[in-house]
Amino acid sequence: MAKTAIIEAHGGPEQFRLIERDVGEPGPGEIRMAHKAIGLNFIDVYQRSGLYPMALPHALGMEAAGVVEAVGDGVTHLVAGDRAAYAANPPGAYSEARVMPAAHVVKLPDAVPFDVAAAMMLKGLTTEYLFHRTTPLTAGDTVLFQAAAGGVGMIACQWARSEKITLIGTAGGAEKCQLALDRGAAHCIDYKAEDFVTKVQELTDGKGVDAVMDGVGKDTFDGSLDCLKPLGMMMSFGNASGPVPPINIGMLGQKGSLKVTRPTLFTHIADPETLRAMAERLFAKVTSADVTLRIDQRFKLDDVANAHRALEARQTTGSTVIEI
Structure with missing residues (x-):
């Protein structure tokens, strides 16, 4: 028994x-x-x-x-x-x-x-497919990781550092941001104190990031898209804040021919x-x-x-x- x-x-x-x-x-x-x-x-x-x-x-x-x-x-x-x-x-x-x-x-x-x-x-196998199986990512690329102090995020920060990929994280509060920085995030944005879209644009000199890894879902999806450079990849892999509402696919073209995927482990x-x-x-x-x-x-x-x-x-x- x-x-x-x-x-x-x-x-x-x-x-x-x-x-x-x-x-x-x-x-x-x-x-x-x-x-x-x-x-x-x-x-x-x-x-x-x-x-x-x-x-x-x-x-x-x-x-x-x-x-x-x-x-x-x-x-x-x-x-x-x-x-x-x-x-x-x-x-x-x-x-x-x-x-x-x-x-x-x-x-x-x-x-x-x-x-x-x-x-x-x-969480580790999820990190593996985000970095190696979803879209080509190589040393020198920049990614935005939503909820970088969470379970997947804490692994992703270290994974990015080991692959020489610049990871910009978001987290709620200075203490959680410090956790992400200690684990290898190049930057961490306190979304309670700053607008993460504005800050990402500042950190990337207005270029945006190559990819976004977003396990938060509804609350961050639109903002995550606005952080991408043209032809960038949005990986929406979770729904911690609730499911993402339906989107107008034409909007992806307007924002720079963006790519969106909803992968599962x-x-x-x-x-x-x-x-x-x-x-x-x-x-x-x-x-x-x-x-x-x-x-x-x-x-x-x-x-x-x-x-x-x-x-x-x-x-x-x-x-x-x-x-x-």
């Missing part, structure tokens, strides 16, 4: 219920994994609230790290006893143990602790070989210390509702993990 946090209806954090359920044995192509640490992400909030509807009842959670307990027929890249980690569908990480598709799970290097792995898989990692290549690059960044993880909040599985409340209230910085 394994303790598991489920929801039976969409809504607020009060919808969580802890149950004990039988984990069972892995079938063909599956593994059974005992979790050591679980990651908390905004996609969990979207699924709980119903922004991303799902069949209920269902356990939540998209990333975790732990130990493989058993493997089903046909699984060759993992064996019982392996340290492993994942960011994957279907949800179900908010549990002490689970059975899941093996193709979505990667072997975890000994040098990466379980809590670090749980804090970085979804799960498209990129659908192919197991691509997933493993992305994970190898992420692990290399971490083991070389180009990227270090800040775990600023820790909760127990019994307290997952309060973890969600803190995340939604923008009371978190860096990464948050749920410890088993």
Whole structure:
């Protein structure tokens, strides 16, 4: 039996219920994994609230790290006893143990602790595709990253520095801006005190940035477009402030033949070989210390509702993990 946090209806954090359920044995192509640490992400909030509807009842959670307990027929890249980690569908990480598709799970290097792995898989793999798979970015380019003191942002600041890419971040308040600067942002704009569009234009001598990485959504989308140079790429990869309203596509031409994409991690990692290549690059960044993880909040599985409340209230910085 394994303790598991489920929801039976969409809504607020009060919808969580802890149950004990039988984990069972892995079938063909599956593994059974005992979790050591679980990651908390905004996609969990979207699924709980119903922004991303799902069949209920269902356990939540998209990333975790732990130990493989058993493997089903046909699984060759993992064996019982392996340290492993994942960011994957279907949800179900908010549990002490689970059975899941093996193709979505990667072997975890000994040098990466379980809590670090749980804090970085979804956010780190997201950073990898933003910098390497969405649009060509090379040393000397300039990007704007919205919410640079958040979980993805703190990784992105370091990633940009390691790739010699100039990252301009935004954050709410001087303290959060300093966190982003300490992690490698070249500049950080306090959006509570300054208009970020005006400041970006000042910092780029009126040229704008090559790309914007925006996980905030509704509140920043229009301004983000105004920060791009002609032919620039807008990567809208999240909805922390709510979904982006429909846009008039002709407006992109008026603003300089801009490009807009709404990527998701799960498209990129659908192919197991691509997933493993992305994970190898992420692990290399971490083991070389180009990227270090800040775990600023820790909760127990019994307290997952309060973890969600803190995340939604923008009371978190860096990464948050749920410890088993």
